[in-house]
Structure formats: structure tokens, C-alpha cells
Amino acid sequence: MKEQKSESGGGYVRADQIDLKSLDEQLQRHLSRAWTMEKNKNRKEEGEDGGGGGEQLRSSSNTVRRQEWEIDPSKLIIKSVIARGTFGTVHRGIYDGQDVAVKLLDWGEEGHRSVAEISSLRAAFTQEVAVWHKLDHPNVTKFIGATMGSSDLNIQTENGQIGMPSNMCCVVVEYCPGGALKSYLIKNRRRKLAFKVVVQLALDLARGLSYLHSKKIVHRDVKTENMLLDKTRTVKIADFGVARLEASNPNDMTGETGTLGYMAPEVLNGNPYNRKCDVYSFGICLWEIYCCDMPYPDLSFSEVTSAVVRQNLRPEIPRCCPSSLANVMKRCWDANPDKRPEMDEVVSMIEAIDTSKGGGMIPYDQAQGCLCFRRYRGP
Structure with a gap:
């Protein structure tokens, strides 16, 4: 190549x-x-390549690149x-x-x-x-x-x-001993996470995505299941099985790629898309990190697809969620990709959030003063 x-x-x-x-x-x-x-090298150790072929193999940049990984x-x-x-x-x-x-x-x-x-x-x-x-x-x-x-x-x-x-x-x-971020959120579903922890997890994920986008890489399957935690609870983006370099022409990137519940409307609809599909997915992940809950747990594939695309369905933001964080969610999951912020702007917005006064999701058994959900959600 x-x-x-x-x-x-x-x-x-x-x-x-x-x-x-x-x-x-x-x-x-x-x-x-x-x-x-490599096989030719093993078979022809005594310079039996002939006609300068060995010279070409030894000087090939492909050999060097192969040894890199x-x-x-x-x-x-x-x-x-x-x-x-x-x-x-x-x-x-x-x-x-x-x-x-x-x-x-x-x-x-x-x-x-x-x-x-x-x-x-x-x-x-x-x-x-x-x-x-x-x-x-x-x-x-x-x-x-x-x-x-x-x-x-x-x-x-x-x-x-x-x-x-x-x-x-x-x-x-x-190896990330903390396991998947999704598993960590499930473990904390009842007691929820402190607001400082929510913001730090979100910041880790935002910084990782901002880096990928700076390298012209669209992950295309951003979800908490694909985020791992190391021993210090730092979030690390994993699984590049569907990642690809971003095309200059959005029409070159089409097709339903990703996971239900995290997929942007344009992806669900089979329309052209770009890196902003990751921004949408990040918004869903941010809601999930704050709430320690699943988006749309009771809806089928067809119901989610129809509601997200045609009725602008999004996860319900709890009233106890600070407006600074809720604003990030809303901007990231805007139906119009052009109105969604770039990930480096998302990083700046999250860095500016004040966590000194708390603001984390209130556990179910303490929720008298906060109507966080209209009804109980399943695990």
C-alpha cells in the first residue's frame, strides 16, 4: 500500500x-x-532471492510497518x-x-x-x-x-x-481491570454516582472522542459497553471494529452502523452521516452515566427507530440534573447534526461545570423532592 x-x-x-x-x-x-x-525470508536465508528481489524485500517499508504492530x-x-x-x-x-x-x-x-x-x-x-x-x-x-x-x-x-x-x-x-463502563453503571443503578464522578467519567470519554475525531476517525459504535475502566477508574475507549476514517464526502458513509439506543437519527434513517453521529451517541452515554439507567428499556427496535427519527424521542432528563450538564446532553443529541457541537467544544463545556455543590442523580429511595422519573425503569 x-x-x-x-x-x-x-x-x-x-x-x-x-x-x-x-x-x-x-x-x-x-x-x-x-x-x-516473512515466509520468503525464512526460506531464502542465503540470498536466493535472485535478480535483486531480496534487496527489494529488505528495503520494503511494508516489512517495517508490519514489525510495528x-x-x-x-x-x-x-x-x-x-x-x-x-x-x-x-x-x-x-x-x-x-x-x-x-x-x-x-x-x-x-x-x-x-x-x-x-x-x-x-x-x-x-x-x-x-x-x-x-x-x-x-x-x-x-x-x-x-x-x-x-x-x-x-x-x-x-x-x-x-x-x-x-x-x-x-x-x-x-487489560483494563475495571471492566466495562456499562457494568459499573449497572452496579451503581440504585445508589447512583456522585456528581464529581459523573463529570470525570464524561470528561474522560469526551477527551477520548475528541482525540479520535482530531485523527479523522469516526468510532461509529459509541456506547458505555465499549468503554473500559482501568484501575484508577479512568475511561478508555475500546472496540474499533466498526471505526473508519471519515470521508470528505458524507455520502460515502451510510448504513445502519452502531447499537440501538445510541444511534443518531441520520444513521437510523440510512442517511449520510459524519463524526457528529459520535457526538449524538456521546449525549446518550452522558445521560446514562448521570442516571445509571438504560435509555428506552421498554421499546422494541422498530419503536425506537420510529420514535427517535419521527417523534424526536430522547431519554427523559431528570429534574435534579444541573442545567449545565443537561444542556450538554440536549446539544449533543440535537436532531440536526450541524447543530451538534464538535467534541473539543463538548470537552470545554464539561470542564466548565462546577461540581463543588453536588448535583448528582438522587437515588430512588431519596427522591421525594426530585421527580427524576415519571415511573420506575427496569434494570
């Missing part, structure tokens, strides 16, 4: 200079070449499963002495999926790696490395060695 340099000479590729339709194919070819070169499987120990998904599992693990989370993606045994299906899954994997490995921010989960399955690879477990099927790959990231 030829490197495309921005006019400003910045350290990352500008989205408006990339043909997004061919990005996945380019990344897939890049990764395939990296594996091919590819893990050494011999240093990886995979432990217990901590989460399961459609295509794989997330495990606890140790990599080079460091606690890590290992995302194993199993695309099925050869012959059970079509070439097109496997190619699509591999393209999604390489896109996630390409997005993640260049990121460096305290509110974004640290990417450690990745590798794609090969018959030459073995993964260490506590029970010995296992081979990686050719249709399996893994992503290794820092």
Missing part, C-alpha cells in the same frame, strides 16, 4: 486523500505481502475467556510480562465460509488494526499488537501450545 502524505505534512493520512472504497482491499494486500515476505506469539499466554461475541472471544492474557486482553477472531474452518466472506472479515480485521495501532491517548485503550493466523504460529496457554487456524487472528490490547 503506497503511503499517501497530507498536504500539511502531518503524521497521519488525511481521510479526504484516501479512496475509502479501496481502503480495505489495500490493507488486506499489505498484510498478505507482509506474511509472504505484529506480536511475537511466543511471548503470548492466553488465559480465561472474559467475553464472547459473534466471531470470537476476548481472553485475559499475558504478553511479554504485561497483563493484556486478547481478542481472538475465529472466521470458521476452511471450507465453511466462502472466499468472499473470509476476505471481508480479514479486511475488517486489518482495518481495525490500521486504525488502532497509530493511536496514543490516555482515554483510548492502548493497542499492543496483532497477528493473523498462520500454520507457522503457535499460541501458548497454561495447558501447553495450541496452533492458530489459518482463519483465526488476534488483537492484543492493554
Whole structure:
């Protein structure tokens, strides 16, 4: 994949200079070449490349880039499963002495999926790696490395060695012992969170999203389930499985991508969208952090879609919520994407909130003076 340099000479590729339709194919070819070169290197140690081919391989920038993010499987120990998904599992693990989370993606045994299906899954994997490995921010989960399955690879477990099927790959990231933000909110559903904690969690998430947007990255699945907490309760954005570089033309970004309840009206409606869809999702997350509750728990997919798009349905903001925070929610989930603030402005608004006088959500058993909800909401 030829490197495309921005006019400003910045350290990352500008989205408006990339043909997004061919990005996945380019990344897939890049990764395939990296594996091919490594195998050729092992087979031709004595300079049997011929015709200067070895020179070309050794000087290739692809080899250097591959080494930037590819893990050494011999240093990886995979432990217990901590989460399961459609295509794989997330495990606890140790990599080079460091606690890590290992995302194993199993695309099925050869012959059970079509070439097109496997190619699509591999393209999604390489896109996630390409997005993640260049990121460096305290509110974004640290990417450690990745590798794609090969018959030459073995993964260490506590029970010995296992081979990686050719249709399996893994992503290794820092382990966040605090678990998902959503789980933390569920644990505090009855007693709620202190206002200082609410604002700090919101600020962490806002800063992480502002950083991603500064890198022309739209996360597209912002939700509390995709936010992790480290040992100091710092929020870190995770799961870039559907993230992509933002297109200069919004018409290049369409389709229902995200999670029900957090998806912006334009996304639900299948209309073109941009980074402002993340701003909308942040507004829903902010409400969830404050209330420690779920948005629209009793509505079906079709009901939420219809009400959000056609009736401007939004979560009900409790009366006890300070206007400074309620204003951020309302601005972020405005039906018009152009009226939503940029994430760096959201950061500034949250930084300006005064937490010295409290203002957190009042627990249900103390809510005589605050009609926070018209009716009891389920867990």
C-alpha cells in the first residue's frame, strides 16, 4: 500500500486523500505481502532471492510497518475467556510480562465460509488494526499488537501450545481491570454516582472522542459497553471494529452502523452521516452515566427507530440534573447534526461545570423532592 502524505505534512493520512472504497482491499494486500515476505525470508536465508528481489524485500517499508504492530506469539499466554461475541472471544492474557486482553477472531474452518466472506472479515480485521495501532491517548485503550493466523504460529496457554487456524487472528490490547463502563453503571443503578464522578467519567470519554475525531476517525459504535475502566477508574475507549476514517464526502458513509439506543437519527434513517453521529451517541452515554439507567428499556427496535427519527424521542432528563450538564446532553443529541457541537467544544463545556455543590442523580429511595422519573425503569 503506497503511503499517501497530507498536504500539511502531518503524521497521519488525511481521510479526504484516501479512496475509502479501496481502503480495505489495500490493507488486506499489505498484510498478505507482509506474511509472504516473512515466509520468503525464512526460506531464502542465503540470498536466493535472485535478480535483486531480496534487496527489494529488505528495503520494503511494508516489512517495517508490519514489525510495528505484529506480536511475537511466543511471548503470548492466553488465559480465561472474559467475553464472547459473534466471531470470537476476548481472553485475559499475558504478553511479554504485561497483563493484556486478547481478542481472538475465529472466521470458521476452511471450507465453511466462502472466499468472499473470509476476505471481508480479514479486511475488517486489518482495518481495525490500521486504525488502532497509530493511536496514543490516555482515554483510548492502548493497542499492543496483532497477528493473523498462520500454520507457522503457535499460541501458548497454561495447558501447553495450541496452533492458530489459518482463519483465526488476534488483537492484543492493554487489560483494563475495571471492566466495562456499562457494568459499573449497572452496579451503581440504585445508589447512583456522585456528581464529581459523573463529570470525570464524561470528561474522560469526551477527551477520548475528541482525540479520535482530531485523527479523522469516526468510532461509529459509541456506547458505555465499549468503554473500559482501568484501575484508577479512568475511561478508555475500546472496540474499533466498526471505526473508519471519515470521508470528505458524507455520502460515502451510510448504513445502519452502531447499537440501538445510541444511534443518531441520520444513521437510523440510512442517511449520510459524519463524526457528529459520535457526538449524538456521546449525549446518550452522558445521560446514562448521570442516571445509571438504560435509555428506552421498554421499546422494541422498530419503536425506537420510529420514535427517535419521527417523534424526536430522547431519554427523559431528570429534574435534579444541573442545567449545565443537561444542556450538554440536549446539544449533543440535537436532531440536526450541524447543530451538534464538535467534541473539543463538548470537552470545554464539561470542564466548565462546577461540581463543588453536588448535583448528582438522587437515588430512588431519596427522591421525594426530585421527580427524576415519571415511573420506575427496569434494570
